[in-house]
Amino acid sequence: MADEVILEYLHMEIVNYIYRSSEKPDQDNCLSKLESIGYRIGQSLVERFTKDGTRFKDELDTMKFICKDLWNFVYKKQIDNLRTNHQGVYVLQDNKFRFLTQLSNGKQYMDYAPKLLALPCGLMRGALANLGINSIVTAEVTAMPACKFQIQIQRT
Amino acid sequence: MSRQGTRGVDPRKVNGELFTLTYGALVAQLLRDYEDDDEVNKQLEKMGYNIGVRLIEDFLARNNSSRCNDFRETAEIISKVGFKMYLGITPVVSNWSPAGDEFSLLIENNPLADFVELPPGHNNLNFSNLLCGVLKGALEMVQMDVDVRFVQDQLKGDNITELRLKFLRRLEDAIPVGED
Numbered sequence: 001m002a003d004e005v006i007l008e009y010l011h012m013e014i015v016n017y018i019y020r021s022s023e024k025p026d027q028d029n030c031l032s033k034l035e036s037i038g039y040r041i042g043q044s045l046v047e048r049f050t051k052d053g054t055r056f057k058d059e060l061d062t063m064k065f066i067c068k069d070l071w072n073f074v075y076k077k078q079i080d081n082l083r084t085n086h087q088g089v090y091v092l093q094d095n096k097f098r099f100l101t102q103l104s105n106g107k108q109y110m111d112y113a114p115k116l117l118a119l120p121c122g123l124m125r126g127a128l129a130n131l132g133i134n135s136i137v138t139a140e141v142t143a144m145p146a147c148k149f150q151i152q153i154q155r156t
Numbered sequence: 157m158s159r160q161g162t163r164g165v166d167p168r169k170v171n172g173e174l175f176t177l178t179y180g181a182l183v184a185q186l187l188r189d190y191e192d193d194d195e196v197n198k199q200l201e202k203m204g205y206n207i208g209v210r211l212i213e214d215f216l217a218r219n220n221s222s223r224c225n226d227f228r229e230t231a232e233i234i235s236k237v238g239f240k241m242y243l244g245i246t247p248v249v250s251n252w253s254p255a256g257d258e259f260s261l262l263i264e265n266n267p268l269a270d271f272v273e274l275p276p277g278h279n280n281l282n283f284s285n286l287l288c289g290v291l292k293g294a295l296e297m298v299q300m301d302v303d304v305r306f307v308q309d310q311l312k313g314d315n316i317t318e319l320r321l322k323f324l325r326r327l328e329d330a331i332p333v334g335e336d
Contacts, residue, residue, distance in 0.1 A: 040181040
């Protein structure tokens with residue numbers, strides 16, 4: 001579908017804008033800006049998704065929703081692997097992450113990858129927050145285009 | 157996908173909404189970064205331009221369209237093929253200038269502005285200014301220098317959203333210095 005392309009272009013341009021507009025290359029600040037844009041998207045997205053749905057049974061049920069439905073809508077596939085230690089840490093592995101498929105598979109763009117993952121991290125955190133789960137989401141790339149997202153549930 | 161039935165969401169629709177929401181979040185960030193609406197417009201146009209110069213390649217790769225004979229043909233392609241393919245809408249081409257070098261695209265329901273209400277005090281903001289940049293960038297890559305701007309915007313209370321395109325000149329392929 002052609003309209004998927006424009007989302008990818010838009011995302012890349014958002015990343016470029018954020019880095020272009022900060023006066024000195026301040027990696028942390030840029031990443032957190034991207035994260036907060038993603039957070040906002042995740043929040044509103046999940047609101048529209050779930051308004052007619054049934055209530056989630058528990059945390060794991062919510063996670064499954066994120067891995068299956070949300071992932072499918074946003075990244076056009078399901079998560080390849082979901083693991084948890086049952087103490088509030090979930091690791092989601094995507095073997096072919098949508099926003100990384102345009103980059104070369106070698107090591108060349110490893111430094112660039114975190115920029116493309118900040119917004120998706122925020123998106124997930126925003127989605128979870130709106131479903132009543134506070135969390136910290138981080139991502140790492142070991143080999144392109146696969147990546148792992150780690151979700152740490154914050155219980156208070 | 158056991159849940160899909162129960163959530164009752166049309167994936168095709170959501171795909172468009174995801175784009176809309178992403179764009180909305182971007183504009184919100186720009187409004188935080190710049191106090192001046194004109195500056196936000198400028199940044200949006202610049203981003204659109206960067207998207208446009210790349211999007212045209214995708215466009216040409218997907219379509220077997222041949223070279224346009226005149227600006228009228230270009231207008232039709234922009235509306236019926238370009239907008240249709242990427243945003244799922246077909247703007248009405250109208251208000252041609254007598255010389256045939258200027259026309260308007262009338263947009264009834266702008267997908268970029270779904271769920272949007274302009275906050276008070278942003279009268280100069282062209283929310284969808286990205287579109288101007290995309291069109292300008294894309295057309296520049298096919299040797300057309302075109303001026304694109306918003307004349308009316310439903311977000312500002314107008315009846316319709318109107319984009320005005322003015323053909324300025326044909327660009328010649330620039331040959332790098334020292335090459336013949």
